[in-house]
């Protein structure tokens with residue numbers, strides 16, 4: 001799984017399946033449910049820490065028909081497998097504004113819906129009209145924005161198991177040059193503030209009520225704190241980075257250590273934003 005995550009860590013999955021259309025996905029999921037075989041929906045693996053033991057089950061990734069974009073005026077319909085950066089770039093090409101904030105988020109549209117991904121004052125909730133979700137055993141439901149239960153890094157998919165199939169978005173026509181300049185400006189801000197030279201999963205922790213994770217970590221004296229090649233970034237303490245050959249276990253232990261030390265120093269218990277997949281408690285042989 002190291003090839004499929006931006007942390008560049010993780011052992012093998014039992015099976016890895018690229019699914020190319022809705023019909024095939026419906027068949028596969030009903031089969032896996034029937035056989036009680038665990039499965040996991042992978043986007044771009046940019047918010048994911050997979051164990052060194054890998055994953056005992058089937059990884060599903062959405063491609064081809066499930067990663068198409070259709071523009072119709074200010075309405076956009078896109079498959080969950082689309083890369084958010086590609087979607088933002090194509091919208092900008094058509095002078096559509098609204099997705100500039102997402103232009104530097106290295107995930108898929110599906111992953112961004114699940115997390116209500118956001119940056120620089122923008123969030124998916126602001127541009128989504130409705131989402132087609134496959135609820136295993138129930139079928140496909142079109143869920144309106146209001147019923148998506150969007151919140152800070154939250155959506156209904158955190159409450160109820162489902163697969164994002166496609167999304168209808170509403171953008172607005174604007175000035176193409178202004179949109180492109182905004183994307184360039186945000187890119188520069190990311191480059192200046194974030195350790196993009198190292199593998200990571202972006203911000204490791206959620207922003208706690210009334211504080212900033214990066215500041216709490218930095219105030220606890222943890223900038224540069226490392227276990228093996230897993231390290232709290234010197235550039236942005238909110239990022240745990242893989243400086244080269246970190247094991248998932250080292251990243252996991254570092255995350256737990258940071259939580260403990262920050263809680264001792266400030267009283268805040270940081271909650272990981274990064275999703276953990278697989279077994280982290282069993283020792284490696």
Ligand SMILES: Cc1cc2nc3c(=O)[nH]c(=O)nc-3n(C[C@H](O)[C@H](O)[C@H](O)COP(=O)(O)OP(=O)(O)OC[C@H]3O[C@@H](n4cnc5c(N)ncnc54)[C@H](O)[C@@H]3O)c2cc1C
Pocket residue numbers: 006040041042043044045046047048062080081104105106107108109110111112113114115116117118119157162163164165196200201202203275
């Ligand atoms: C350098 C860097 C910068 C980042 N900056 C930001 C930022 O500014 N803002 C931000 O919000 N995030 C940021 N992230 C984190 C990450 O890119 C986002 O959370 C992104 O939305 C995750 O999408 P993904 O496709 O990679 O999802 P994954 O990491 O593959 O999966 C995340 C979760 O979504 C689920 N999922 C994925 N696709 C589907 C689907 N189709 N149906 C159901 N469930 C699905 C997975 O099962 C998993 O639970 C950053 C990450 C990196 C590495």
